[in-house]
Amino acid sequence: MIELLKKYVIIIILAISLILLTLPIAISSRIKMAIAFPLTPLQKTTFQLGTAINGYFQSILSLWKKADEYKKLERKVFSLQNKVVEQQYTINKMNNELKNLTYFYESALGGDKKEKPVVATVIGYDASDFRKSIVIDAGSKHGVVTDNVVISDGALVGRISEVGRSSSRVQLITDPASRVPARVLETREQGIVEGTSGPLCRLKYIPRTAQVEKNNKVVTSGIGDIFPESIYIADVVESVVKEDEPFRHIELLPRMNPSKLEVVVVTRKEAKRF
Amino acid sequence: MRWITLLILLLCASLIQSTLLGRLNPWMIRPDLFIIFVIFFSLKIDTKQANLRNFFVGITKDVFSAGPLGLNAFLFIICGFFIGSIKDRIFKEHPFTQAIITFIMSLLYGIGYVSILSLSSYSVSITGTGWRIIMAALYTALIAPFVYQLLHRFRFSCLFSKSEFL
Numbered sequence: 001m002i003e004l005l006k007k008y009v010i011i012i013i014l015a016i017s018l019i020l021l022t023l024p025i026a027i028s029s030r031i032k033m034a035i036a037f038p039l040t041p042l043q044k045t046t047f048q049l050g051t052a053i054n055g056y057f058q059s060i061l062s063l064w065k066k067a068d069e070y071k072k073l074e075r076k077v078f079s080l081q082n083k084v085v086e087q088q089y090t091i092n093k094m095n096n097e098l099k100n101l102t103y104f105y106e107s108a109l110g111g112d113k114k115e116k117p118v119v120a121t122v123i124g125y126d127a128s129d130f131r132k133s134i135v136i137d138a139g140s141k142h143g144v145v146t147d148n149v150v151i152s153d154g155a156l157v158g159r160i161s162e163v164g165r166s167s168s169r170v171q172l173i174t175d176p177a178s179r180v181p182a183r184v185l186e187t188r189e190q191g192i193v194e195g196t197s198g199p200l201c202r203l204k205y206i207p208r209t210a211q212v213e214k215n216n217k218v219v220t221s222g223i224g225d226i227f228p229e230s231i232y233i234a235d236v237v238e239s240v241v242k243e244d245e246p247f248r249h250i251e252l253l254p255r256m257n258p259s260k261l262e263v264v265v266v267t268r269k270e271a272k273r274f
Numbered sequence: 275m276r277w278i279t280l281l282i283l284l285l286c287a288s289l290i291q292s293t294l295l296g297r298l299n300p301w302m303i304r305p306d307l308f309i310i311f312v313i314f315f316s317l318k319i320d321t322k323q324a325n326l327r328n329f330f331v332g333i334t335k336d337v338f339s340a341g342p343l344g345l346n347a348f349l350f351i352i353c354g355f356f357i358g359s360i361k362d363r364i365f366k367e368h369p370f371t372q373a374i375i376t377f378i379m380s381l382l383y384g385i386g387y388v389s390i391l392s393l394s395s396y397s398v399s400i401t402g403t404g405w406r407i408i409m410a411a412l413y414t415a416l417i418a419p420f421v422y423q424l425l426h427r428f429r430f431s432c433l434f435s436k437s438e439f440l
Contacts, residue, residue, distance in 0.1 A: 028344075
């Protein structure tokens with residue numbers, strides 16, 4: 001029996017690979033997260049180490065900047081600090097109003113604390129060069145589920161594709177499997193933002209007669225059950241009409257920069273509205 | 275077989291690939307440590323034993339990637355099979371040969387991976403990602419001889435038993 005196995009080992013492992021490929025996505029995601037779960041603390045530590053090393057090299061490089069640039073920045077900082085003091089009064093006033101509203105929402109309207117967004121740290125990237133995803137340190141125990149939307153500084157990052165106990169994988173908008181229903185802010189044209197595995201995305205199904213220009217902004221349209229509307233996705237960098245094609249060829253530069261992502265927000269169920 | 279050592283090696287490679295290399299990526303391209311391991315195993319030991327290891331290397335990469343489980347395992351076995359068929363005809367100890375083999379296999383792996391993705395209705399094509407495939411293969415080939423040297427010095431006996439080594 002063992003001799004037979006040794007003789008056909010290549011065929012057996014090829015067959016196992018093909019069987020694994022045909023597994024439903026839900027099952028293969030669970031298997032992957034179950035295997036990767038024990039490594040989450042190690043991954044987090046290694047990522048933080050990488051961030052620290054990168055920060056050190058960045059600070060050395062910044063020493064090469066010219067002295068007059070520093071002087072200009074110093075003057076600008078001084079002026080901004082003065083403006084900050086001016087704005088502080090307004091901020092304090094708005095803060096008080098917000099606190100009152102939150103109290104009203106939670107006590108009078110019964111706001112659900114479980115629907116609060118989850119703040120998570122990025123702890124890893126996709127091991128493959130052709131898939132674009134990140135791993136964050138928030139999982140099912142924090143209330144994260146598949147298809148939760150992930151944003152950072154008000155820009156769309158992606159959606160949760162795999163969930164583990166204490167970590168999750170986020171499919172970025174630049175991933176080739178990513179499809180986001182979107183709208184051009186200026187012209188209201190609707191299309192689908194697709195990832196291309198590169199730094200840019202594509203906006204598809206915009207008619208060739210549409211007036212979409214460079215620097216137009218693209219936001220989520222709210223169509224479908226996943227992405228809420230009006231989240232900033234990207235800016236148009238190229239909009240051309242190619243011969244014999246019914247749709248425009250539009251390339252987008254995502255607002256979020258995956259290599260600079262450190263902290264993200266996982267939005268959970270839509271809050272109750274009255 | 276030294277499976278515990280292989281497991282530790284794969285663990286380290288996974289952590290480096292998914293964390294540290296994610297920060298050291300000019301033009302958003304990283305070298306692929308996993309394909310370097312596949313080529314190393316395929317050049318050094320019997321094809322069957324090498325492909326068994328390549329399968330686990332592929333599964334490890336699948337776990338740390340967003341792709342379907344089994345895709346990298348399948349491609350790495352094919353790569354290992356291909357290398358196994360030519361390894362007796364090349365001078366595999368020379369760093370230049372190792373770099374060339376790595377470049378060619380990384381290129382073929384990239385083309386294979388992107389082809390399978392595009393056939394599965396993902397919005398990616400070989401023409402669109404061709405430049406990235408070539409640059410990634412080049413980057414991997416540049417660091418490959420150093421990694422092979424490290425693996426050689428890393429107590430070779432920890433990875434293979436005498437009966438497996440050619």
